[in-house]
Amino acid sequence: MSHDPIDLPSDPSDPSDPSDLTDVTGPARPIRRKEHQVPELPAGVTPARVRTFVRRGRLSSLTRDRVERLGPARSLPEGRFDAAAFGRTAPLVLEIGCGHGHAAIAYAAAFPEHDILAMDVHTPGLARMLADADDAGVPNLRVEIGDAVLFLEQQVSDATFEAVHLFFPDPWRKQKHTKRRFVSPGNLDLLARVLKPGGHVLVATDQDFYAEHVLAEVAAHPRFEARRVERPAWRPGDGFEAKGIAAGRNINELRLDLLP
Numbered sequence: 001m002s003h004d005p006i007d008l009p010s011d012p013s014d015p016s017d018p019s020d021l022t023d024v025t026g027p028a029r030p031i032r033r034k035e036h037q038v039p040e041l042p043a044g045v046t047p048a049r050v051r052t053f054v055r056r057g058r059l060s061s062l063t064r065d066r067v068e069r070l071g072p073a074r075s076l077p078e079g080r081f082d083a084a085a086f087g088r089t090a091p092l093v094l095e096i097g098c099g100h101g102h103a104a105i106a107y108a109a110a111f112p113e114h115d116i117l118a119m120d121v122h123t124p125g126l127a128r129m130l131a132d133a134d135d136a137g138v139p140n141l142r143v144e145i146g147d148a149v150l151f152l153e154q155q156v157s158d159a160t161f162e163a164v165h166l167f168f169p170d171p172w173r174k175q176k177h178t179k180r181r182f183v184s185p186g187n188l189d190l191l192a193r194v195l196k197p198g199g200h201v202l203v204a205t206d207q208d209f210y211a212e213h214v215l216a217e218v219a220a221h222p223r224f225e226a227r228r229v230e231r232p233a234w235r236p237g238d239g240f241e242a243k244g245i246a247a248g249r250n251i252n253e254l255r256l257d258l259l260p
Helices: 061-074 102-110 123-136 148-155 175-180 185-194 208-219 240-246
Strands: 092-096 115-120 141-145 161-167 195-205 224-228 252-258
Touching (some): 061 141, 102 115, 102 141, 115 123, 123 141, 161 185, 185 195, 185 252
Parallel strands (some): 115 141
Antiparallel strands (some): 224 252
8 A cells, every 4th residue: 555655734824724713804914933943952962863954844735736646656655665666676776855856856867777766854845856757757766755864764674775865965064063964973874774785875065064074974984985976967957056056165076885
């Protein structure tokens, strides 16, 4: 039995939502958005897991329509992840934090002999990807919303993926937020487990300090070896990459090779 992995919470901005009991006949009041604050951890306290992302945004009617109409065909079956979700046996790639999915769709089109699973926590971005993937006609792409770390921990068996893509992750610039960066000892352990022998991780970032962070974390990890590589020709140059170049920043391309 399949299910739609994209959660559709009640949207207070959608007048068709029966849970919206707001009186819209009165005078309009300005919307005051509370600035997101990342809570500080008390000294000496290490949580079971620190999220590397922040959920934001509401769902528009367009987003809901795309998810409900296009999501089921690209969703994963319930239970543990199995490559059979793609209906064939093929090299399998995971993209973590796929955003609007431009890179995932481009990879699926460039490598039709591979299958790719794209994950993110941002529903509007995934909805846009569903529409673009439908237009592109790529049958080898599946979509999952949620925390990639929990997904890998709870639903993925050892030696599942040929490669993992991590393009322009949140760099968490402040030193006090270093613990929230995705590339960390624990997550490297996790990636080493789910990668097949000889597998690799591709990382791209327009933040030099994040690239140095990745190189330092990998240098201290026994299962990976990092090196700088050329930009993959198949990856689109829009999004964060284009913004980084326009701002005069260097694009760092890293490959983390899994060691025997």
